Amino acid sequence: MNGKIGPFLTRLEATAKDIEELLDRLLSATPAAGELARPGRLIEAIRYSSLGGGKRFRPFLVVESAALFEVPRQQALMAGAALECVHCYSLVHDDLPAMDNDDLRRGQPTAHKAYDEATAILAGDGLLTFAFDILSRTQTHPDPAVRVELVGALARASGIGGMVGGQLLDLAAEGRFAGNEPQRLGEDAVRTLQAMKTGALLRFACEAGGMLGSATPQQRKALERYGSAVGQAFQIADDLLDLEGDATLVGKQTGKDAEAGKATMVDVLGAAGAKARLRELVAEAEHALAAFGPGAAILVEGARFVAERRM
Numbered sequence: 001m002n003g004k005i006g007p008f009l010t011r012l013e014a015t016a017k018d019i020e021e022l023l024d025r026l027l028s029a030t031p032a033a034g035e036l037a038r039p040g041r042l043i044e045a046i047r048y049s050s051l052g053g054g055k056r057f058r059p060f061l062v063v064e065s066a067a068l069f070e071v072p073r074q075q076a077l078m079a080g081a082a083l084e085c086v087h088c089y090s091l092v093h094d095d096l097p098a099m100d101n102d103d104l105r106r107g108q109p110t111a112h113k114a115y116d117e118a119t120a121i122l123a124g125d126g127l128l129t130f131a132f133d134i135l136s137r138t139q140t141h142p143d144p145a146v147r148v149e150l151v152g153a154l155a156r157a158s159g160i161g162g163m164v165g166g167q168l169l170d171l172a173a174e175g176r177f178a179g180n181e182p183q184r185l186g187e188d189a190v191r192t193l194q195a196m197k198t199g200a201l202l203r204f205a206c207e208a209g210g211m212l213g214s215a216t217p218q219q220r221k222a223l224e225r226y227g228s229a230v231g232q233a234f235q236i237a238d239d240l241l242d243l244e245g246d247a248t249l250v251g252k253q254t255g256k257d258a259e260a261g262k263a264t265m266v267d268v269l270g271a272a273g274a275k276a277r278l279r280e281l282v283a284e285a286e287h288a289l290a291a292f293g294p295g296a297a298i299l300v301e302g303a304r305f306v307a308e309r310r311m
Contacts, residue, residue: 041119080205097117153204157200157201
């Protein structure tokens with residue numbers, strides 16, 4: 001880590017704290033207007049799955065990209081909270097026996113272990129739909145056109161052509177479906193899979209700041225390029241952590257990718273090649289933000305943090 005990581009971590013932790021407090025309020029036991037009730041077991045499982053852990057890196061990207069355009073912080077936090085709900089839903093469903101069958105998440109029992117599979121599925125469903133509830137609120141942005149754009153973009157990033165589609169490609173590559181054998185994917189196929197499965201939400205996080213801030217087409221393109229590079233880097237770093245990481249630091253079982261036959265850039269390029277690719281992606285991320293000048297320094301540090309993380 002270089003000398004600039006201090007202020008970066010301060011900002012990351014500040015956003016994590018603000019997101020935690022906002023989600024704590026939004027996910028209270030008290031029904032919102034138009035809701036009939038919030039069943040106790042469901043809201044408890046949702047809170048278990050979304051509060052008290054995580055770096056909140058995706059909301060951080062929303063907040064920092066929005067800050068480039070002087071968007072009010074509370075609006076950016078609302079959009080970040082919506083994105084974090086989608087992310088937490090994806091983790092709950094990823095961990096299920098039918099998917100990755102994990103017992104630990106962030107060092108604690110996964111939702112289906114702490115509760116049961118049915119409750120975990122419903123908790124994930126609840127988090128996903130609640131994300132769009134948050135985005136639809138005037139507190140997220142007073143302009144309904146901006147809110148509609150955010151809703152549409154997050155739906156695409158998280159849905160058929162984004163994260164969910166990427167999850168299906170990932171399972172198919174493992175040979176998980178009847179009549180299928182594990183697939184040896186090439187670099188382009190792995191890049192597409194990972195751009196959907198992991199990169200789509202990270203790209204949305206960066207693009208959301210431009211949506212909130214009425215960025216120009218050129219500024220939006222720059223944020224898209226940055227988000228794409230960060231998304232690729234995040235997944236490669238995650239694959240390396242599964243290969244080389246300490247499970248006690250990572251907070252989940254490591255070594256599962258190779259065991260499951262997952263398609264990864266580490267598998268395609270080797271560990272050394274994957275690390276070289278990480279360095280290229282950090283350079284790409286930095287270049288994408290050059291037009292924003294010193295104001296984007298924290299986002300540049302964010303790309304380096306992704307590449308260098310150990311947990």
